[in-house]
Amino acid sequence: MGTIFVGNAPCSWGTLEFAGLPQQPIGYQQMLDELAETGYTGTELGDWGFMPTEPEQLQEELACRQLHLTGAYVGFPLRDPTSHGPGETVALRTARLLAAVADALDQPVRPFLVLADANGTDPVRTAHAGRVTPAMGLSEAEWQTFAQGANRIARAVAAETGLTTVFHPHCAGFVETPAEIERLLALTDPDVLGLVFDTGHYAFGAGGCATLLEALDRFAERIRYIHFKDCSQERLEQARREEWDYFTAVRHGIFCELGQGCVDFPGVLAWLRSHQYQGYVTVEQDVLPGMGTPKESAARNRAYLRSIGL
Numbered sequence: 001m002g003t004i005f006v007g008n009a010p011c012s013w014g015t016l017e018f019a020g021l022p023q024q025p026i027g028y029q030q031m032l033d034e035l036a037e038t039g040y041t042g043t044e045l046g047d048w049g050f051m052p053t054e055p056e057q058l059q060e061e062l063a064c065r066q067l068h069l070t071g072a073y074v075g076f077p078l079r080d081p082t083s084h085g086p087g088e089t090v091a092l093r094t095a096r097l098l099a100a101v102a103d104a105l106d107q108p109v110r111p112f113l114v115l116a117d118a119n120g121t122d123p124v125r126t127a128h129a130g131r132v133t134p135a136m137g138l139s140e141a142e143w144q145t146f147a148q149g150a151n152r153i154a155r156a157v158a159a160e161t162g163l164t165t166v167f168h169p170h171c172a173g174f175v176e177t178p179a180e181i182e183r184l185l186a187l188t189d190p191d192v193l194g195l196v197f198d199t200g201h202y203a204f205g206a207g208g209c210a211t212l213l214e215a216l217d218r219f220a221e222r223i224r225y226i227h228f229k230d231c232s233q234e235r236l237e238q239a240r241r242e243e244w245d246y247f248t249a250v251r252h253g254i255f256c257e258l259g260q261g262c263v264d265f266p267g268v269l270a271w272l273r274s275h276q277y278q279g280y281v282t283v284e285q286d287v288l289p290g291m292g293t294p295k296e297s298a299a300r301n302r303a304y305l306r307s308i309g310l
Contacts (some may be wrong), residue, residue, distance in 0.1 A: 005109065006125065006305060007042030007070045012285045013294040015046045026294065028052075029061070034295040035244045036065040042280050044114070045072035048094065053101035062105060069101050071112040071166075071196075071225065075119055078149035079174060080143040083118075091153045092160055093116065099161040109279045112225050113157050113165040114196055115150060117173035129171040130204045130239055137205050138174055147187035154192040155166020166196040166225045169205065172246035176205040176217060180230035185222050195222040199263045200255050200284070202227025207240075208233060209262035216271050226272065226281045228305070229263035255286045257297050259278060259304040265310045274291040279310075 013031045028051045035043055043062070045051055046253055052058040062069060073092045076087035091113060098111040118191070120126050137145060154165035167184060169175045175184050185195065197219065203209045209231065216223070235254040243254070259263060271283070283301050287294065 002276050003237045003249075004038075004272065004277060004310060005041055005068075005110075005280045006310060007068070007280045007282045008038075008192050008298055008301075009044040009045070009115060009162065009284050010046030010050060010280050010300060012283065012287065013285050015050050018045065031294075032061060032065055032067065036067055038295060038298040040283070040298070041066065042068040042070040044070050044108075044282060045094070045098070045205040048090075053097060055097060055104065058097070058217065059101050059104045062101065065133070068105060068107045068280075069098060069111050070282055072098055073114040073116060073153065073157050075116040075173075076116040077121065078146040078147070079138055079143050081149070081234075084149040084152055087149060088153050088156050091157055091165075095161040095163050101162055105184050110137065110163060112194075112196065113154075113163050113224075115153060115165050115193075116168040116170050117146075117175055119170045119173035122172075122174070125174060125176070126172045127245045128249070129176070129249060130207065131192045131238065132176060134179075137180060140166065143187060149183060150194070151189050152186070154189070157190050164194055164224055165192065166194040168201075168227075168302060169194045170198070170201050171204045174204045176201075178202075178206050178211065178218075181219065187198055190222060193218055194224030196225040196227060197223050198227035198229055198284070199265075199268060200227070200231045200261075200286075202229035202264075203261070203263060204236065204249075204254060205223070208236060209264065213271060215267070220275060225279065226268075226277070228258060228265065228268075228281050230256050230258050230265075230284070232256040232260065233262040236262075240291045246287045250286055255284075257285060257304070258283065269308060269310055
């Protein structure tokens with residue numbers, strides 16, 4: 001059985017990738033202190049510039065807290081071919097930092113480059129998160145362009161740094177629903193592009209948790225990395241009923257503390273162990289800047305995972 005480590009991420013402290021949000025009141029040092037104090041051993045990078053971007057300084061900040069670097073999120077409007085070149089440049093800059101720090105820390109697990117759409121930028125997809133229809137999706141030509149961009153970036157990252165790129169399906173983006181996830185995977189190269197399975201975003205995009213374990217089986221061959229995020233069934237139904245946009249749903253706590261929503265985490269953990277998953281699972285409880293009680297939530301989320309044997 002593989003070893004499973006537990007990390008967390010800056011998004012649980014309100015550092016999100018979306019432009020135009022209020023300034024994050026919690027700095028990276030406080031975030032890292034609280035992450036380590038609440039029992040996690042790894043962290044994602046967060047937005048470029050939130051943490052130090054010089055490898056030596058970032059290594060020192062992580063080493064003094066005995067933390068590993070688990071990955072970094074980058075998002076681009078991949079349906080636009082003009083984004084592919086600049087996207088590759090940004091992804092490589094990020095991957096070089098990940099690889100340098102992981103090598104210096106002699107980590108047991110290599111970090112992932114987490115690739116995504118430019119989520120939250122398309123007004124239709126953002127307004128209809130969790131209830132998109134096929135008519136709101138990509139055209140065939142856009143699918144081809146999107147996949148070409150994802151392949152290009154993943155191949156460049158692998159060639160230069162040896163790191164694996166994983167795609168992150170995400171609500172308010174163009175790869176959200178189970179059918180859209182399947183379509184992207186069919187169009188991309190399994191040798192270079194894996195999948196990060198985010199339990200909360202899957203539930204939000206699928207309209208609930210009923211098919212979550214089935215989806216793990218469905219996408220098993222491409223899953224390389226896992227985000228543990230819960231989804232409130234009550235808030236999901238309210239979002240549908242009141243036609244909330246993505247940010248309103250997040251503001252109302254659709255991504256609740258672990259064990260409070262519909263995700264069957266004991267079932268997910270059993271699935272991971274039966275499939276010999278090894279490496280990090282990253283807890284994420286997306287909150288907007290200034291929202292919630294991040295340290296207390298992180299502590300309760302870690303205690304919940306211990307209660308189910310992780």
